[in-house]
Amino acid sequence: MQDESTERVAGGDSDGDGALLPWVGTEVPGPRARAWVERLAQSECPALTARRKRRSELTGTDHDPIVWTSAHGAIVRDVDDNRFIDLTAGFGVAMLGHSHPSVLSAIERQTRRMVHALGDVFPSDRKVELEERLSALAPWPNAKVILGLSGADGVEAALKSAVLATKRAGVIAFEGGYHGLAHGPLAACGYSKRFREPFAGQLNADVRFVAYPAREAPEACSRALDGVRDALASGTIGAVLVEPVQGRGGVTVGDGPTLSAIVKLAREAGAVVIADEIYTGCFRCADAFCASTVLWNELPDVVVLGKALGGGLPVSACLLRDEVAEAWGDPAGEAIHTSTFLGNPLACAAALAVVNELERPSVREQIRRQSELFWSDVIAPVASDPSCRTTRTGGAGLLVGLGLEGGLARVLTVMRAMLERGYIVLPGGVRGDQLAFTPPAVLSDAQRAHARETLRLVLRAT
Template identity: 30%
Template sequence: MLKEKKIQAYKTDKSKKLWSERERLVPKAPYPYTHLFIESAKGATVRDVDGNSYIDFSGGIGVLNVGHNHPKVVAAIREQLEKLIHICFHVMPYESYLKVCERLIAVAPGRFPKKAILFNSGAEAVENAVKAAKAFTKRQGVVSFDLGFHGRTYMALTLTGKDNPYRAGFGPFVPEVYRAPYPYSYRPPEGVSPEEVNRYCVGALERVLTIQTSPHKVAAIIVEALQGEGGFVVPTPGFLPAVRKICDKYGIVLILDEIQSGFGRTGKMFAVEHFGVVPDLMTVAKSLAAGMPLSGVVGRTDILDSVDVGGMGGTYGGNPLSCAAALAVFEIFEKENLVSRAGEVGKIIEDRFKEFKKRFDFVGEERGLGAMRAIELVKNRDTKEPISEEDAKGLLAACAARGLILLKAGLHNNVLRTLVPLTVTDAELEKGLDIMESVLEEYKVGG
């Protein structure tokens, strides 16, 4: 555990005062990564209410791939604000919604006829993708994976494969949802070698489909191409192609949840492209609209059109301000080559994380794709016993106290992950990584 006295303390008077107000006014449930109140942000740097600056490796939990307050996003929102804030797409449609759908259809994998529909949050997109799959197949079952995270509404929560803290105490959940293991090579099931993980997980999925239910009762399999909250777990290369094959064999809809891994984060527009797999439906949100609430489902026309009129939608889904922001995001991606920039950012992080692994024996594994990278921290490399959650929290607090906002993830909360804006400068990135290294160094010597 890092000792507080060694941490260079920033001035935090205003944040402390506001924190006690937060405790008075807001339930404790929203997870507190920091106790710092933010005032403003630009690019990959954020500023708190006490005037301290931080490099932001959180990107607002993967939302700011184009950076905070990108001038083009700000201008697009401002221009839209003057014209129209809300009418509801059901009442009178507007062109910007169509343009976002057109863009999503163009970037989503698959050469078949596609459509897209917009919502507010990631969870809402997940709910609707599942609804469309059920309407299309006229089946009720859904299969998801251990450690997958799909959101906090009831179907999304049911699909989420980690009980504590997301689901604990909230049951009963939605019926007809089944869960299979995800190929987490660093932590294979007891008695399974890392080399056997792929075969084991494909077999386990087949068993879930044939023993726990029947494949002909399953409407959809939903999976992340790279697990986000689960700890930046990259699946074995053969896993998603095998899942695709199983879906084809049984007429099951394959839903790829690209809510965290999408929009260039992994060095491809969508992480699934690394595996040569084409989903039937894809859920998107987070970095789609640079901080404005917007999500979507994009995919096969025949599946999405199987829902009757009135069966999907909502008051705010695809609101004009969010659509304006999303159109600016698409333009920024093209003009600033952010997909290839993710590769460069990822390489810088990967090289440093590899060094961390050499220097610090408590770094059990470094992993990721593109700029979606993480290190998993353990007490002992042989036993892989995770560091305690308290220690992980201490590391994040020490990073914050030195000017770096960093997040953790994973089953044991022992995975430090980077979701830095792809517009980060090399200097900011190195500075953030230097802070991480100094904190790990201190942890090594026992703080």
């Protein structure tokens, strides 16, 4: 519990509380959250409840969640009227801050006109506009777009495009990679065998996992190149699926020259390179809409965007090089890849608002500056303080992993202690031995300073 802070700082949002400091006035979770979580346990699939139990056993502390009621800027409130700073930006979605005013007004305007259209049959004007804008932002001329509802949807569309374009179903994927949990992407998730094993009988059997070419690990880079060469030699590979910076798998920046060499090898072998930019795209990791365009010297053939693209509404986009898109054939034929909510007008309106924001030089500058400040004001001072007992710090832009001595058990303890002090952070990495930070690009100086001091305090005490 803390004293109420009424300090208001620069920045702000639609309901004016986005730049406040955290305030926690109850146990965490508070009594109302506990009641909601009890109710949740009655109806939710037990998988999620079981994970909390495992975490409690590992750390000896409660891991029941708080229950959110509102989110603006960096601030989240819960059912117990506690106020948190969300250093995850809602899994990276609220890049511009939760409930960004431009996104909200686009949604409100669109709500009054139409919330649903007829997908691929009778599209909405908003869908057409969004696809045009995304095509123009893609790194190739005449790029084509397949919209989806989730990141996994986008990756699925990319994998299908690669099969059509190459007539080969094999996929090269990377150890530690995460691409979503629908069947197509799940088969290529190197993140954890445990995610794939129960469903193995339904998954693509021709996926070759190779080492991820981490920038800081030359040995992994040469293993990655060897692995890619070997797999391509099989003649069955149609796609190479790779994150420019691995996110969930441990915030690892890929080595640009190695990834460029992999793109070349794939091209020589006639395989399609898919850059999964669901986390890294929309300026989170590099000063570009598609991070691969600045991190690699060679362009991929497909880029998948999600998360931040919809500003909080569920939408993803698979951007295709024209030649790859051609493989889908005659659009007058059967629509073999569509869905009821394809190009939902509300989600498209929200995404258009996000794209408009991201095209403004001042917003790009704000994101760039926020990235610098998050590193200099929060991460660097903590990482360089021996009493905080950190290990490897990695990442790019506003995607940061802070390794902790003590592994998962300490990470979970720290995560909980941070929550009790009003900060939302998540574990990261294949072994869960990192704190993962994907903050919104709207933190004030006071919020960053408070986050640093809180993090330092918690790390010293755990």
